[in-house]
Amino acid sequence: AAMEITARGVVQGVGFRPFVHRLASRCGLAGWVENTPGSVVIHIEGDVAALSRFRALFVPETPPAARVTRLSFRKAAPAGVLGFTIRSSRSDGIALSTIPPDIATCPGCLRELADPADRRHRYPFTNCTNCGPRFTIVTSLPYDRERTSMAAFPMCAACRKEYADPLDRRFHAEPNACPACGPRLSVRGGDGAPVKCDDPIGAAAAAILGGSIVAVRGLGGFQLAVDATNDAAVRTLRKRKRREEKPFAVMFRDVDSVRAAARIEAADEAILLSPRAPVLLVAARARSPLAPSVSAGLPTAGVFLPYTPLHRMLLDRVDRPLVVTSGNATDEPIAIGNDEAMSRLRGIADLFLLHDREVVQRSDDSVVRRVGRGIYPIRRARGFVPAPVILPRSFPDVVGLGGELKSTFCFVKGDAAYLSQHIGDLEQAPVRDFYEEAYRFFRRFLDARPRAACHDLHPAYFTTAFADRAGADRLFALQHHKAHIFSALAETGFAGKAVGVAFDGTGYGEDGAIWGGEFFAVDGMDVRRAGRLAYFPLPGGDAAVREPWRTALSLLRETLGPAEAGAAARELFPDVPPESIRLLLQALEKKINVAPTSSAGRLFDAVSAICGLCVRSSYEGQAPMRLEGAAASKAAGTYPFTLSEEGGQLTVDWSDLVRGTVADARGRLPAGTISRRFHDTLAAATVAAASRLAESAGARHVVLSGGVFQNATLLSRVLSGLRKRKLTPLIHRQVPANDGGISLGQAYFAAAQVAGG
Ligand code: ZN
Numbered sequence: 001a002a003m004e005i006t007a008r009g010v011v012q013g014v015g016f017r018p019f020v021h022r023l024a025s026r027c028g029l030a031g032w033v034e035n036t037p038g039s040v041v042i043h044i045e046g047d048v049a050a051l052s053r054f055r056a057l058f059v060p061e062t063p064p065a066a067r068v069t070r071l072s073f074r075k076a077a078p079a080g081v082l083g084f085t086i087r088s089s090r091s092d093g094i095a096l097s098t099i100p101p102d103i104a105t106c107p108g109c110l111r112e113l114a115d116p117a118d119r120r121h122r123y124p125f126t127n128c129t130n131c132g133p134r135f136t137i138v139t140s141l142p143y144d145r146e147r148t149s150m151a152a153f154p155m156c157a158a159c160r161k162e163y164a165d166p167l168d169r170r171f172h173a174e175p176n177a178c179p180a181c182g183p184r185l186s187v188r189g190g191d192g193a194p195v196k197c198d199d200p201i202g203a204a205a206a207a208i209l210g211g212s213i214v215a216v217r218g219l220g221g222f223q224l225a226v227d228a229t230n231d232a233a234v235r236t237l238r239k240r241k242r243r244e245e246k247p248f249a250v251m252f253r254d255v256d257s258v259r260a261a262a263r264i265e266a267a268d269e270a271i272l273l274s275p276r277a278p279v280l281l282v283a284a285r286a287r288s289p290l291a292p293s294v295s296a297g298l299p300t301a302g303v304f305l306p307y308t309p310l311h312r313m314l315l316d317r318v319d320r321p322l323v324v325t326s327g328n329a330t331d332e333p334i335a336i337g338n339d340e341a342m343s344r345l346r347g348i349a350d351l352f353l354l355h356d357r358e359v360v361q362r363s364d365d366s367v368v369r370r371v372g373r374g375i376y377p378i379r380r381a382r383g384f385v386p387a388p389v390i391l392p393r394s395f396p397d398v399v400g401l402g403g404e405l406k407s408t409f410c411f412v413k414g415d416a417a418y419l420s421q422h423i424g425d426l427e428q429a430p431v432r433d434f435y436e437e438a439y440r441f442f443r444r445f446l447d448a449r450p451r452a453a454c455h456d457l458h459p460a461y462f463t464t465a466f467a468d469r470a471g472a473d474r475l476f477a478l479q480h481h482k483a484h485i486f487s488a489l490a491e492t493g494f495a496g497k498a499v500g501v502a503f504d505g506t507g508y509g510e511d512g513a514i515w516g517g518e519f520f521a522v523d524g525m526d527v528r529r530a531g532r533l534a535y536f537p538l539p540g541g542d543a544a545v546r547e548p549w550r551t552a553l554s555l556l557r558e559t560l561g562p563a564e565a566g567a568a569a570r571e572l573f574p575d576v577p578p579e580s581i582r583l584l585l586q587a588l589e590k591k592i593n594v595a596p597t598s599s600a601g602r603l604f605d606a607v608s609a610i611c612g613l614c615v616r617s618s619y620e621g622q623a624p625m626r627l628e629g630a631a632a633s634k635a636a637g638t639y640p641f642t643l644s645e646e647g648g649q650l651t652v653d654w655s656d657l658v659r660g661t662v663a664d665a666r667g668r669l670p671a672g673t674i675s676r677r678f679h680d681t682l683a684a685a686t687v688a689a690a691s692r693l694a695e696s697a698g699a700r701h702v703v704l705s706g707g708v709f710q711n712a713t714l715l716s717r718v719l720s721g722l723r724k725r726k727l728t729p730l731i732h733r734q735v736p737a738n739d740g741g742i743s744l745g746q747a748y749f750a751a752a753q754v755a756g757g
């Protein structure tokens with residue numbers, strides 16, 4: 001008997017064909033395996049028992065770095081071949097779709113790295129078909145060594161032999177290298193002057209242990225490394241990087257050392273040790289070896305493990321956790337070139353640990369949370385990109401251009417949606433340049449001919465202006481929060497009736513108001529606004545974002561009236577000059593520079609200020625993060641809330657909620673109690689509103705999206721509340737709930753528009 005198996009997804013450049021060869025040989029089967037564009041096709045023949053054994057072992061033994069998104073087994077006609085062969089690739093049509101993401105060092109390579117008898121003992125660039133750089137070294141396509149930055153390193157005879165042997169772990173490992181032929185490390189001083197040194201990693205480790213900041217050329221660009229147990233050193237890094245309080249990610253040598261600093265469970269370990277090796281946000285321990293300035297007042301920690309041999313060796317040498325953060329000044333893209341880094345990071349780094357393998361594609365570290373057993377992405381870059389999100393069906397070529405903050409773009413090609421790596425906030429020219437550069441790369445190597453491009457409704461976004469240059473035949477504008485809902489629909493493939501909830505910072509609304517606490521009636525690809533948080537006047541400008549007390553004052557005025565609001569504000573915000581309070585009350589009275597908003601994110605800002613947790617904010621998201629961080633673990637009751645109808649929209653009235661928090665804050669209740677009550681109340685109101693809308697629409701599903709749902713406290717309560725009401729929540733698992741995911745929603749929307757005529 002014979003069988004044909006097709007595996008789609010990330011199946012090339014990850015050791016898939018050698019794995020199939022080994023498994024077929026073990027089962028005593030004849031046949032062949034070959035790469036085709038976007039998939040691996042396997043033909044096996046032999047007796048029925050052997051075929052079913054192969055089939056049973058196939059999924060459990062798939063290489064860890066592979067991500068099979070579609071798998072089909074079909075009966076085939078025996079071809080009468082002898083033995084099993086790896087057929088050479090059909091290279092026609094190979095596109096970006098076949099490049100795998102970068103993969104963390106595999107156990108086999110780690111063993112060799114530690115083995116004094118191995119020829120790659122302590123070689124910081126070792127890799128194999130199961131691991132190593134991929135996307136970040138690609139200069140053009142198809143993916144082979146000649147078109148990566150490894151082209152500069154001709155393989156030695158020993159490496160070439162491995163590369164050519166179908167049974168070797170390095171068969172067609174394009175970045176294959178060894179100390180004889182591969183990339184090398186070097187060291188430069190903070191001024192860029194070469195430092196003579198036989199042991200670059202030792203020199204970097206010694207500098208770090210001495211409290212210095214070392215710039216390390218990593219996988220997707222430069223990183224700044226500093227001793228995470230040295231508070232003075234971490235504070236110096238903050239000052240030089242102009243990053244006041246935003247938490248730093250910390251790299252630990254191994255899972256055991258993570259446990260000393262954070263509370264992690266088995267499911268967290270699995271995420272940390274996965275081939276994508278993301279930064280995982282977890283609960284920090286109160287007594288921890290980490291310096292206080294690492295997380296700067298938040299009870300969470302971003303933790304990760306070494307994912308290249310270089311990181312592994314550095315962590316072994318310092319034998320303590322390191323802050324490892326992207327090599328840039330705040331608001332700039334990560335530096336990738338040696339010269340670029342030495343000029344841009346001058347004055348930040350005291351020492352440069354360099355190497356001569358060029359980083360071609362900029363890629364920050366990815367960040368995730370764990371929700372249930374799976375990941376909940378926060379920032380999607382290294383290890384994820386360019387693996388696509390698979391859509392429920394095929395579409396014409398289209399592109400979604402993303403938002404303004406945490407931007408990404410997304411090309412749809414067939415049934416695959418390719419998101420770019422996290423690019424960043426598009427307010428500064430260098431980040432815009434990065435966006436355009438990445439856009440050109442993706443467009444060219446996906447061979448995308450977008451029939452349509454979709455941008456945000458906001459007229460002032462960079463991506464809205466870019467739409468004219470996107471190279472598409474038609475343009476669509478999609479409201480920001482609808483794009484959030486579409487992104488969740490795209491990745492879940494859900495096509496029925498549902499309620500959509502988008503809780504977010506701010507987005508340009510269809511009625512000219514600033515949206516951000518929205519409920520939608522979803523029916524297939526039809527998404528209509530069905531409800532919202534009640535509007536309140538949002539003081540405009542950057543000042544209101546940096547100073548949450550301003551938003552709070554507006555809410556105080558709405559709930560207590562102008563006179564009482566002033567008194568309450570002076571009491572709650574003793575550090576704010578009374579004159580500033582008076583001026584803002586005046587502006588609110590005359591409606592100068594204020595716009596109505598339904599933003600859930602701004603409500604968090606305001607309550608965080610009312611509790612005294614974050615009256616002024618030093619980075620985006622600090623106020624809500626502090627509020628969540630403070631929430632007491634014990635339930636403490638809730639505030640009242642009301643749902644009402646207003647012009648056909650279900651409206652969630654927060655005035656009793658705000659009144660309650662203000663009374664508690666003025667009554668000197670602990671911030672943790674107020675925060676817990678606030679979270680529980682907002683969750684209850686969200687569940688009540690969603691279930692009322694679900695009932696009237698005959699829906700059983702609730703789609704949750706928007707950056708506010710990165711708040712694990714809110715999310716977990718909304719999830720359990722929905723389940724109690726027999727509603728099925730749909731949440732993000734592949735792209736961020738924040739603005740990093742909206743390009744997918746825009747692309748999905750445009751794809752459906754074009755496909756529908
Ligand atoms: Zn490996």
Ligand code: ZN
Nearest residue numbers: 156159178181
């Ligand atoms: Zn070699």
Ligand code: FE
Nearest residue numbers: 504505738739
């Ligand atoms: Fe958003």
